[in-house]
Amino acid sequence: MAEEIWDEAIGHVLRAGTAGFSVGARVNQIGAPAFGMFVRAQPRTDDREAVYGLLYDIHIDDDPLVRQLVLADAVSEETIRDQRYHRIVPLEMSVLAIGYRHISGEVRYTLPPRPPLSLDPIYLCGPDEVREVASRFNYFRLVLNAAQVPGEQLLASALLNAADTLPEDERYPFLVQAGREAASLLGGDLTRLDYLLKLISPA
């Protein structure tokens, strides 16, 4: 059976706090992760919780050699692949924590009791896991209230990603329900609500 993209770690925890964490990866690992995806920080031991989050920033660092290459006339494919496969040019992804899986097995939509540890592997959630985590909307407030993220953009992307995991006839009702939940939270800020609803409305 072919391995799916969510079976392989997309990176490892660089820095972490209760509210979120940063993930380091090589540049050649940029293929799978995308803005608004559900991810899981998997602990290496059973005594800690798996932490769920939404990927909200992907940042590629440069270094002096990359700057030289950018200015070069005609960089060969071998050189570009050397940079991407071998050199430690880190791809840094930022994740907003939206919940964790309690030891009991239940997903809880609060900040995790402790952050993931450095070098814990990070996985993209598979369709079943996304459906499970996104089935309740208790994480909306964490996303919309987080100062460091573009809240409406991030929530809209997450909802559209979650909708994609559902059968086609369940997608629209899911988004309508999510829109109602958002309306209850953003009732006092119609500008943000309007923006969010436009982002998740079917074209």
Add this chain to the structure above:
Amino acid sequence: MTLEFHKLTAQVDQMGEVLADQQEDIDSKIEIALQILEAHADEAFLPYIHERVQDAIDRDAGYRGARPLDEPVMNVYAPAPLPESATVVATDGSQINPDAHGPALYYLLNFGTIVVHHGSGEPPAIASDPYLFYEKEYMFTEERGTISTAHVAARRTVNEMASLAEYGWHQRGEARPLLTLIDGPLLLFGMGAEVPDRDQLRKQYFGAMDLLYDAKAGLAGYTDRPRSRYAVGLLHLLDLQQEDVTRAALANDGRLEGLPDIQVFGQFLRPTQRTALFVQMSPINKAFRGQAGASHEIAFFYMNVANGDRRPHLARVEVPMWVAEDRALVAELQALIYHQCHQVASRYPYVLTRAHELAIVKHEEAQQLNMMIRVTLTRHGLAAEQSEKQSGKDAVAGARARFEVGA
């Protein structure tokens, strides 16, 4: 305490003035050099030039200048079209020198190698090979003294070639041409009295070259911004009357003293082009020929690796005679080197940049190695403290930036 820049302002100003004056002097010397070069540019002069060089050698006048191989001295040569496929191997080395104040007496050599299958679109293969030396035979000379940093550097140079040869040999069945590149000259400098085992090291070096010779590899040593004056030495010789050629007359370059070769060739060498092939007439090169064979004598040329409309950027490329005699291979190496230089904006071969990056031992890594050594010594019940002097140095170093070790 940091460097007090205000105390340097006047000195830096003065430096600028002196260097500007020197450039005026250089400009007039370039004109003289070009006149001499033009006067001997015709192919018909080659036998005469060879005769003058031989005469200087026969007079034992200490001639260290160049001898043209078989190409007119002012000719320029374009590269071959860039090969569609080729194999490029580059190696560089670095070291941690012995430190009497460290936890133990040792030194480390680290070699970085990159193998590029040019035209394949595949990522290159890379390797970093560290070697730790700590046994008495490596640390002390016969006179019971601790090995000097010059001695370590000599061993590094020889092992760089050995490493390049090993990786190059394994690529002998891959796409041709096979370019094996090293940073700096191929001639072995720094092998004087401070290197007691120099004969053995030379043998090792020649053995590595033999391997590349057997692999029919295009071995080359690349020197960026060379200050060499081999061709200028030749022009000075030609500027002298034959009867005036003495040790005293050749002790400097006369009217051309201080003029580097690249200032002369930079006047007419267009981007991608190379100069004629020359041989440097030194005892070191003579030893290469005498001990390793005529095929291992080192020849060189200059090439302009600059972009089309930019000011010239000349590098010296040294090749062994087995490469120099194959002009089609020389033209292909020229094309590959130029291509490598244009992978980065700095006009220096990308493979050498990467080999250096793979070889370099950073200060933090050296500290980490020292920590590993301390742990293992302690486990074996040995004292593993650095000296009081080193502790003091570390204390004042604080968070100040440190230079990387070696390379």
